[in-house]
Amino acid sequence: MLLIPCPFCGARDETEFAYGGDAGVERPTDPEAATDEAWTDYLCFHDNPKGPHRELWFHRDGCRRWLEVERDTWTHELGAVRLSRP
Amino acid sequence: MAAMQRYSIFSLLRGALSGHRDWEPAWRAPEPKPSYDVVIVGGGGHGLATAYYLARNHGIANVAVLERGWIGGGNTGRNTTIVRSNYLLPENQRFYEHSLKLWEGLSRDLNYNVMFSPRGVINVFHTDAQRDYWLRRHNGMRYAGIDAELLTRADLARLVPALNLSPDIRHPIIGGVMQPRGGVARHDAVAWGYARAADALGVDIIQDCEVTGIDVEGGRVTRLQTSRGPIGAGRVGLAVAGHSSRLAEMAGVRLPIETHLLTATVSEPVKPFIDTVVSIAATHAYVSQTDKGEVLIGGSLDGYNSWSQRGSPARLEDILASASEYFPRVSRLRQLRHWAGVMDMSMDGSPIIAKLPVEGLAMTGGWCYGGFKATPASGWCLAWTLANDAPHTLNAPFSLERFRTGAVLDENGAGPVAWGH
Numbered sequence A: 001m002l003l004i005p006c007p008f009c010g011a012r013d014e015t016e017f018a019y020g021g022d023a024g025v026e027r028p029t030d031p032e033a034a035t036d037e038a039w040t041d042y043l044c045f046h047d048n049p050k051g052p053h054r055e056l057w058f059h060r061d062g063c064r065r066w067l068e069v070e071r072d073t074w075t076h077e078l079g080a081v082r083l084s085r086p
Numbered sequence B: 001m002a003a004m005q006r007y008s009i010f011s012l013l014r015g016a017l018s019g020h021r022d023w024e025p026a027w028r029a030p031e032p033k034p035s036y037d038v039v040i041v042g043g044g045g046h047g048l049a050t051a052y053y054l055a056r057n058h059g060i061a062n063v064a065v066l067e068r069g070w071i072g073g074g075n076t077g078r079n080t081t082i083v084r085s086n087y088l089l090p091e092n093q094r095f096y097e098h099s100l101k102l103w104e105g106l107s108r109d110l111n112y113n114v115m116f117s118p119r120g121v122i123n124v125f126h127t128d129a130q131r132d133y134w135l136r137r138h139n140g141m142r143y144a145g146i147d148a149e150l151l152t153r154a155d156l157a158r159l160v161p162a163l164n165l166s167p168d169i170r171h172p173i174i175g176g177v178m179q180p181r182g183g184v185a186r187h188d189a190v191a192w193g194y195a196r197a198a199d200a201l202g203v204d205i206i207q208d209c210e211v212t213g214i215d216v217e218g219g220r221v222t223r224l225q226t227s228r229g230p231i232g233a234g235r236v237g238l239a240v241a242g243h244s245s246r247l248a249e250m251a252g253v254r255l256p257i258e259t260h261l262l263t264a265t266v267s268e269p270v271k272p273f274i275d276t277v278v279s280i281a282a283t284h285a286y287v288s289q290t291d292k293g294e295v296l297i298g299g300s301l302d303g304y305n306s307w308s309q310r311g312s313p314a315r316l317e318d319i320l321a322s323a324s325e326y327f328p329r330v331s332r333l334r335q336l337r338h339w340a341g342v343m344d345m346s347m348d349g350s351p352i353i354a355k356l357p358v359e360g361l362a363m364t365g366g367w368c369y370g371g372f373k374a375t376p377a378s379g380w381c382l383a384w385t386l387a388n389d390a391p392h393t394l395n396a397p398f399s400l401e402r403f404r405t406g407a408v409l410d411e412n413g414a415g416p417v418a419w420g421h
């Protein structure tokens, strides 16, 4: 069980959160102008490291803020947690 | 190479007469040669099946299968063994129906009992919307000539007497669908049967051999770096399930795959009480009983990227709560083990069986939680693709390019969310 230290709510069970995936993907700022290539990279081609991963979690049953969490996908060790950009 | 010792009632009797002391090893343990025409990475069912069909269907027997652990020790040996072809999209129907037909003749083909048991795969539903969805899917199957039945509550009571059909539970069951030809098989036997048959045709199965690098020269794969030294390769097929993105990365290829956990659990063995496979739509749990009598229960993904092979207790609790609701007797059973596998979740929920943008390199992967049933057809198609340097019509839709062209195969319409399928 992951205990995710939410900056607002403290350490809470993973079951209170919804996962949001790779925090490194950037949505093209002007979708109309984005190439198919850039759009596909944004949608489908994400990092999948065995090790440190920067990822998004939504505190669904708590403060309802999106968090950016550093977690090791191999050991499940949690690192820094901060609020994601709005 | 000695001819394969064939298994039969007579070889069993002969074995018994000599106290079972004269059985030959089912496959050799060769040292790797300096190079092979084709090297397959990954000794799960898919890799071993690929090697077998390369030798049997295409006459390419100068082949090695490299496995970093022991064969069948990955997802092949961790899965809940459901075999079915109950899909809606025509591309998936054709592929999985081809696979099911291979399953139906597999024990005979391999001269190895893979214990394929077509006991019927049942999905139960709880709402009108779910019923409409399952009806549409199963009507689509019938339209494609695949067996599919609609089950009433009375049918369910007859087929699955242990199922809780009470109208007073949180999500009462209003009906179900069944694919009668679906069922289960013995997972280890699938790996061992393919290994033995491939070995007999000349394939080298090399365990304890981890691939650590893929050498690409002039846009073409030339060699693999392994824990047992470099091995030259004319062509390379990747069949490494949850490790697909790592291996592709070694050749500079990025894949639309993320690695996630899927948990399963078995109880202590009890007398037979369920002789079908039952999946419960409301809570995403499915239940069957193994030949040993254990109740085998699986569910949905843990839901976040992980390579740990350790499932979360939270998901285990979900699965057990759900199984106990619909099979109340399960609540009194002790669980013997639970485990998780690393799932190669693709962005549209369908696999990639295709050439990669490096000459001589192809893969099968992106199997999500459903690749065991695909084992024969996946190997069959990857073998074809490696032998002909082009996909067969059965696997042409499962390309890597589809994510760029938009021709995705999103069976559930979940969108590009790896853990949403």
Ligand SMILES: Cc1cc2nc3c(=O)[nH]c(=O)nc-3n(C[C@H](O)[C@H](O)[C@H](O)COP(=O)(O)OP(=O)(O)OC[C@H]3O[C@@H](n4cnc5c(N)ncnc54)[C@H](O)[C@@H]3O)c2cc1C
Pocket (backbone or CB within 6 Å): B041, B042, B043, B044, B045, B046, B047, B066, B067, B068, B069, B070, B071, B072, B073, B074, B075, B076, B077, B078, B079, B080, B081, B082, B083, B209, B210, B211, B212, B239, B240, B241, B242, B243, B247, B262, B263, B264, B298, B339, B340, B341, B342, B343, B367, B368, B369, B370, B371, B372, B373, B374
């Ligand atoms: C809990 C669970 C339940 C499931 N239930 C079902 C089900 O009911 N029905 C169904 O159809 N599917 C199911 N699946 C999915 C199914 O198990 C897989 O899709 C399928 O077994 C994949 O087979 P494979 O041969 O590709 O992978 P694996 O058996 O995982 O084989 C891949 C092999 O590659 C090896 N490898 C990895 N990296 C390297 C390297 N660098 N060098 C050398 N070797 C390497 C691994 O050690 C492994 O043995 C389930 C999976 C899990 C985890």
Ligand SMILES: [Zn+2]
Pocket (backbone or CB within 6 Å): A006, A007, A008, A009, A010, A059, A062, A063, A064, A065
């Ligand atoms: Zn919070």
